Amino acid sequence: MATTSAGASEIPNARTPKDGSAAPESDGREVVFSVRHLWKVFGPKADRIPEDSSVTDLSAQELREKTGCVAAVRDVSFDVHKGEVFVVMGLSGSGKSTLVRCLTRLIEPTSGELEMDGEDVRAMDRTALRELRRRRAAMVFQHFGLLPHRSVVDNVGYGLEIQGVGKTERRKKAGEIVDKVGLAGLEKRRPGQLSGGQQQRVGLARALAVDPEVLLFDEPFSALDPLIRRDMQEEVVRLHREEGRTMVFITHDLAEALRVGDRIALMRDGQIVQLGTPEEIVGSPADDYVRDFVRDVPREQVLTVRRAMRPVEDGEADQGPALGPDTLISDAIEAVARSGGAVRIVDDGRCVGIVDHACLLNVVARVDGPQHGEVAA
Numbered sequence: 027m028a029t030t031s032a033g034a035s036e037i038p039n040a041r042t043p044k045d046g047s048a049a050p051e052s053d054g055r056e057v058v059f060s061v062r063h064l065w066k067v068f069g070p071k072a073d074r075i076p077e078d079s080s081v082t083d084l085s086a087q088e089l090r091e092k093t094g095c096v097a098a099v100r101d102v103s104f105d106v107h108k109g110e111v112f113v114v115m116g117l118s119g120s121g122k123s124t125l126v127r128c129l130t131r132l133i134e135p136t137s138g139e140l141e142m143d144g145e146d147v148r149a150m151d152r153t154a155l156r157e158l159r160r161r162r163a164a165m166v167f168q169h170f171g172l173l174p175h176r177s178v179v180d181n182v183g184y185g186l187e188i189q190g191v192g193k194t195e196r197r198k199k200a201g202e203i204v205d206k207v208g209l210a211g212l213e214k215r216r217p218g219q220l221s222g223g224q225q226q227r228v229g230l231a232r233a234l235a236v237d238p239e240v241l242l243f244d245e246p247f248s249a250l251d252p253l254i255r256r257d258m259q260e261e262v263v264r265l266h267r268e269e270g271r272t273m274v275f276i277t278h279d280l281a282e283a284l285r286v287g288d289r290i291a292l293m294r295d296g297q298i299v300q301l302g303t304p305e306e307i308v309g310s311p312a313d314d315y316v317r318d319f320v321r322d323v324p325r326e327q328v329l330t331v332r333r334a335m336r337p338v339e340d341g342e343a344d345q346g347p348a349l350g351p352d353t354l355i356s357d358a359i360e361a362v363a364r365s366g367g368a369v370r371i372v373d374d375g376r377c378v379g380i381v382d383h384a385c386l387l388n389v390v391a392r393v394d395g396p397q398h399g400e401v402a403a
């Protein structure tokens with residue numbers, strides 16, 4: 027795959043044909059949620075909208091004027107892979123919350139296919155749905171909904187209580203999770219005696235206590251001040267690294283999306299305009315909207331040397347310092363500055379490219395040099 031084309035051919039398109047021929051590829055990875063042609067329409071005769079080809083291509087505003095309906099989610103298809111942090115990002119009103127609530131049918135989809143672990147979620151009865159929400163895909167909300175008269179440890183154990191787990195076992199398990207999220211020593215406090223960040227940790231701990239396969243976060247940190255927010259983002263990344271739990275994370279904050287996401291689905295007017303890794307979104311924006319969105323991102327902190335390296339010339343393959351192909355441009359800049367010359371990019375013992383001052387600067391300055399895209403990763 028050429029470095030600059032990364033993502034373009036892999037981006038699952040939100041508006042895939044009805045026959046599913048362009049359904050997203052999962053690269054052989056295990057799929058937790060599989061979503062195909064999902065629609066959620068609010069308004070009169072909403073269920074007719076996805077079927078009616080005379081209105082499905084209208085803009086959000088035209089659709090509203092013509093039908094009185096809002097298509098909060100429009101023909102969206104994607105997979106969430108096991109063990110990834112899948113971020114749903116977009117401006118206010120783009121459909122993030124509606125889409126994620128559709129995954130566990132907290133909002134009932136209008137049409138489309140929806141599976142979790144191969145099971146048809148739309149066909150589930152009330153009992154199966156309750157089980158899904160309680161044990162399999164737990165939601166962490168922005169307003170954490172803690173019980174004010176209960177202690178931290180009892181709030182954390184609440185989900186276990188609902189499951190009928192006995193008090194001793196509940197307290198033991200809740201105590202372990204309290205430690206895990208950095209609340210040790212605060213077990214007996216009431217939520218009102220905690221800071222916003224600590225309360226959010228309790229909310230997170232409560233979701234973790236039931237050991238769900240997937241954690242769904244709805245803008246969990248947007249009410250927190252920036253430093254605590256940063257702390258919580260690191261907490262999520264740490265938990266994810268240690269446990270490999272699958273997470274779906276809604277945010278309208280690009281920096282947050284880039285920090286926590288393995289892949290990001292960028293939404294606009296109910297559609298996914300681009301789905302890719304942070305590097306693909308920042309390095310190969312799908313259209314002007316995405317380009318505008320990522321314009322102020324410090325590219326050197328997101329892009330790797332794969333996008334900067336030039337072909338190896340005679341005599342360069344065996345000498346000089348080496349870096350891995352996943353090294354961030356910012357780290358490579360430091361390495362090149364220290365070495366005073368070119369640095370080899372070595373993958374699996376093989377020199378696959380070279381970075382020097384010029385090609386690193388080209389990426390930072392958004393100049394596509396002649397080497398750009400010519401080196402196979």
Ligand SMILES: Nc1ncnc2c1ncn2[C@@H]1O[C@H](COP(=O)(O)OP(=O)(O)OP(=O)(O)O)[C@@H](O)[C@H]1O
Pocket residue numbers: 068069096097098116117118119120121122123124125278
């Ligand atoms: N119950 C409803 N009835 C009618 N329209 C709705 C309803 N819920 C959401 N919408 C509309 O659907 C669109 C998507 O809303 P949604 O809340 O999913 O967006 P969002 O990206 O999560 O926004 P925010 O970041 O502000 O929470 C918006 O235009 C919203 O007004």
